[in-house]
Amino acid sequence: MAIYQAPQRDMKFVMDELLDMQSHYAQLPGCENASPEIVSAIREEGAKFCTKVLAPLNKVADQEGCTWSESGVKTPTGYKEAFKQYCEAGWPSLIQEEKFGGQGLPYSVGIMFGEMTTGSGLAWAMLNGGSNGAAETISAWGSEEQKEQYMPKLVNGDWGGTMCLTESHCGTDLGLLRTKAEPNSDGSYNLTGTKIFITWGEQDITDNIVHIVIARIAGAPEGVKGISLFVVPKFHINEDGSLGERNNVSCGSIEHKMGLHGSPTCVMNFDGAKGYLLGPENKGLSCMFTFMNFARLGVASMGMIHSEVGFQHSLEYAKDRLQMRALTGPKNPELAADPIIVHPDVRRMLLTQKSLSEGGRMLNYYLAQQMDIMQHSKDPELVKKTGNEVGLLTPIAKAFLTETGFESANLGLQCFGGHGYTQEYEVEQNVRDARISCIWEGTTGIQALDLLGRKILMNKGENLRSFTKKIHKFCQTHEGNPDMAEFVKELNHYNKEWGQVVMKIGASAMKNPDELGAASVDFLMYSGYVILSYFWAQAAAVALQALENETTEEDFYKSKVITARFFFQRMLPKSQGYLATMNTGAANLMDLDAQHFSF
């Protein structure tokens, strides 16, 4: 049975060869720590840790799950020990600031490392997701005193963290939130309310848990303009930094979920829990928005990993499982049947997974590189320009890679036939675990509205034009190369079409805002195929150059070119289905009265 192996050769291809991260780190102030040796060591040692320590826990944790009792939440066997080893090796501190004990490495190194932990088990990896979220929030909005109080313990992994946003009646629509914060005379607040879907809200792994909570201060305005941000520790912290009494926050129950059984999803009750304001009063939502792109890229990374995990399992099985003969005659005449990888349709499924995983990696690492620039560059013009591009691409990466990641996870199961439906292999778990990614950090529908509304039409298509110009320039650079012709021609065509599509939707959305909503998801999926084809064209260019330079890894680079060709021929044209539906207008969706959907 396949056990997750970090695809190190491909990670290296994207970082070193496609994105030239070495020069990127060398040039960017504050990224000096990311020397080639350090980055390689993190990849190699991280890969070992993930395969040896984390991956073997994934199936067990799914079957065992978490259990709730009055006294807390019991996490699956091995989780706590794995986290201890993880902290001892210093992994939690990777991208944290040095002044708090962190290693001060760039965000993109964290994305690379996070890919490996997530690949070996999303449920376990989410523990770090919450802690990173809490650390980022406190680092950005906390007072110096708050930073000193919380950051070192979050950075070394002694304490965990969570993000407490959702309430049962408000998920997407946070303006409806009801949790109240009553001010105390000492400047603290008493928080009262119930939060749901709090990932790793309660656990038996870290000494303390630092909850970042959104709530409404008594008397604050209605809606999103009255939301403030608070830090609420599970245990009070004494002046000397030691832990005091329990705060009035507790886990009321955990959800029974489709997947991610290893990760407790908690109902958190705040019964006058003492909390401390983070950042300006009533500005909680805009404070949260500063991390939105990072959070979404984290989920985009999961999407890509669902493809990778599905691919690793089904590739091993497809080479091994003997069933039927090749359509062109026996390939394995000495045995009773051929391995199923001889069948064109099995290859279609495998190459779909492969091209989405490798393509998603290129897009995500590129976005992480741009986020490094946003965080570290001293050039405000560049930061702004980069921010605009990141804002444009992130909702696409998030929604497209999770939707196609779920598709890939399902293809992984399909390759196994009936065996894939059982828990004998981890492919059905991958499907169940993957399903939440299309919802987390904003559903596909929400990403699509953000993309088309805020990120494109609100700036009259300017951000999109900047990006299509980049693609156009790439095409011009390579149009003289006959080996690149098959890619450049198509990419040029789609790049132009992409711009035209937006003009058309924009014109109709001006007249009727429902036109925007009616086109949005199809447009997002269309855009995803176009963007990934741009990255696959870049991969082909790098690989063709390596082949021309007489590389010693001919098979690797040839495989890249073949996979790029597969993407252009078999994946990119899928965009035509979305193109054909997106421009049919809102009437076919809006005409039916809500009462007449069923009789």
Place this chain on the structure above:
Amino acid sequence: MAIYQAPQRDMKFVMDELLDMQSHYAQLPGCENASPEIVSAIREEGAKFCTKVLAPLNKVADQEGCTWSESGVKTPTGYKEAFKQYCEAGWPSLIQEEKFGGQGLPYSVGIMFGEMTTGSGLAWAMLNGGSNGAAETISAWGSEEQKEQYMPKLVNGDWGGTMCLTESHCGTDLGLLRTKAEPNSDGSYNLTGTKIFITWGEQDITDNIVHIVIARIAGAPEGVKGISLFVVPKFHINEDGSLGERNNVSCGSIEHKMGLHGSPTCVMNFDGAKGYLLGPENKGLSCMFTFMNFARLGVASMGMIHSEVGFQHSLEYAKDRLQMRALTGPKNPELAADPIIVHPDVRRMLLTQKSLSEGGRMLNYYLAQQMDIMQHSKDPELVKKTGNEVGLLTPIAKAFLTETGFESANLGLQCFGGHGYTQEYEVEQNVRDARISCIWEGTTGIQALDLLGRKILMNKGENLRSFTKKIHKFCQTHEGNPDMAEFVKELNHYNKEWGQVVMKIGASAMKNPDELGAASVDFLMYSGYVILSYFWAQAAAVALQALENETTEEDFYKSKVITARFFFQRMLPKSQGYLATMNTGAANLMDLDAQHFSF
């Protein structure tokens, strides 16, 4: 929370108005029992039974599951009692022959009834699937003595039945099967081997279980030409019909599966179990093939039901859940937010489910009607022609409706956001339960090869041409009607394109059989959209006629026309994505060496 309600108005629309089943039953010898009153009574009483007795068990059964012990399999709470009520009401005997105590109703009535039991809980409904399979097999291939011995008990539900085909190393490729049958001097056989994935292979509900087993008689030829069919009862049957000793067949374990927890999936060990030959020696596989279309239509029906169930849940939620405001301004200003059904993208998801459920119902009931003709008509020419069309359409119905049914089930979850990922609602269960349908009775890939290879290219496209002529004739009939123009124009276009597509694939497959495999799944999905648009055009024609006749159910018929329009504008064009990829040739799939898929 939504509880399954049989969509009786739509079932009636398809049976009475679209397919004129009343005349069909009246004209077909042996279908006289299916009077309009009887069919209505079955629909109405069946719907009550399903909503009251079966549907409430579905979630409980999923959470409780089945448990195995040495002494047998314990099924979920309430299953046995529900089955008792089911038998007391006479439901198992619906389509069975009168001479064995059956009600002698046509197959299509069984498909209508089965839709309701499956909709209220697939796991429970599968118990009947196995029994029907066993009854059909014995009825077709058993001796008179065997029929007398088994049929009455299968028909009244005292005994259950199973189909034992798969072994761990052979699923699709039954020629590899190893289970042996050693002849005894009394004409019986001793069967030895292990079968897996036996649905309801062991249970605590019926007094006896009748296993239909494929095995190889000692000395039989290798491969598919040496497969014979046996009946193996769990308990031996005494001459007086009473039950004797246990036979040497036992359940070794049950699978832990992604879904269908209520239905035990058994490893069945045959340790010299006594079995009796059914039908001619070594012709077991072709005996089994006689039921293939029926079995596949059964799974196609499940696919349609996954859409229906997802739709019922998410429609209720979408009308109820308040979140955000409509893009065109508040629709519900007195409340804090609008119900999410105001959002175009939520409507896109709901209408996708609705159009697939109602469209699938038309296709499936039509196929069932054709199967009635195959079973009952005295006109051999008609039977042959009908068989050819059924052979063409069944793999499409099976694969297209299960693939899109799984998509719909997932859209159902998506409408719920994070709530859908929990077991609070049944939408995530619907996703898990639905996932197996794309595999059962031949995976999507196998259906696609059957369709393009056996059903189209092997007869040089003749069967497809007959069907496209039918569509062409429909278009001609309605081309003078301006209200039908929007449908007829598109249908005509796609109908022509469909034929051209086949010509092109056929030409390339002549040169290289891998071209067939490379195009097959895309072609099948393309065909599914075209066929459903044909049925939606028919539905529109019926509805427009009713509106012209000044029906008292204006809202119902207008909803039909709007849904037909949705299908033509938003679903049918999805075929263009498949069209764009299917003709890109096999090279982009076959060029990559199996060893170079990963590095």
